[in-house]
Amino acid sequence: MDSDKSLTLYDNTMTLNDHSLSNIAGYDRIWHKLIACAANRANVQRIALIQLYFLPQAVEEKSLGCIHKGGHSPINAVYDYGKQVQAKQGLVIMDTPGNDPSSVAAMVAGGAQVIVFSSGRGSPVGSPIAPVVKITGNKLTFAKMEDNIDFNAAPLIYGEKTVEELGEALLKMVVETACGKQTKAEALGFVETAIARLCNYV
Numbered sequence: 550m551d552s553d554k555s556l557t558l559y560d561n562t563m564t565l566n567d568h569s570l571s572n573i574a575g576y577d578r579i580w581h582k583l584i585a586c587a588a589n590r591a592n593v594q595r596i597a598l599i600q601l602y603f604l605p606q607a608v609e610e611k612s613l614g615c616i617h618k619g620g621h622s623p624i625n626a627v628y629d630y631g632k633q634v635q636a637k638q639g640l641v642i643m644d645t646p647g648n649d650p651s652s653v654a655a656m657v658a659g660g661a662q663v664i665v666f667s668s669g670r671g672s673p674v675g676s677p678i679a680p681v682v683k684i685t686g687n688k689l690t691f692a693k694m695e696d697n698i699d700f701n702a703a704p705l706i707y708g709e710k711t712v713e714e715l716g717e718a719l720l721k722m723v724v725e726t727a728c729g730k731q732t733k734a735e736a737l738g739f740v741e742t743a744i745a746r747l748c749n750y751v
Contacts, residue, residue: 631658650743675734
């Protein structure tokens with residue numbers, strides 16, 4: 550892999566050029582850890598390469614969305630799958646697969662008490678251990694899955710609400726969830742889980 554040109558995490562969720570990611574990461578040790586994750590993933594999941602060749606723009610566009618969700622905060626650490634995350638580090642990344650239940654299970658194993666899960670096309674994912682607050686910015690997804698999506702962020706896109714207004718509403722929802730309010734996945738009994746093959750990540 551040519552690390553001067555791109556970093557590709559072969560889970561169909563992240564394809565990043567080094568310019569955009571290095572600006573976010575900011576630290577050499579973080580950058581090298583991300584490259585190591587990508588190299589490990591490339592050795593284990595070669596079949597994803599086929600999808601990258603056939604759908605490079607779609608994967609790249611999705612990956613740019615992943616970067617954008619992180620905002621402008623520096624990435625302060627990269628954790629292996631399911632590793633305990635240290636408190637008060639700011640923005641960190643965990644090397645998880647694109648499979649929703651496996652990804653959520655790793656975050657819970659790392660110590661997450663509430664998961665805020667964003668999805669453009671919608672996902673029924675839940676967890677038997679921690680509540681999963683599902684958020685979408687796609688008004689069509691919310692309309693089709695309103696019974697299973699907790700938070701609609703689409704009003705931002707259409708100029709109906711500001712980032713600050715939606716941010717406050719989402720934070721309030723997360724606090725209420727942490728205090729015992731059921732998420733829609735919990736109410737529906739969607740508490741599936743899965744654990745990725747640890748040999749892929751350790």
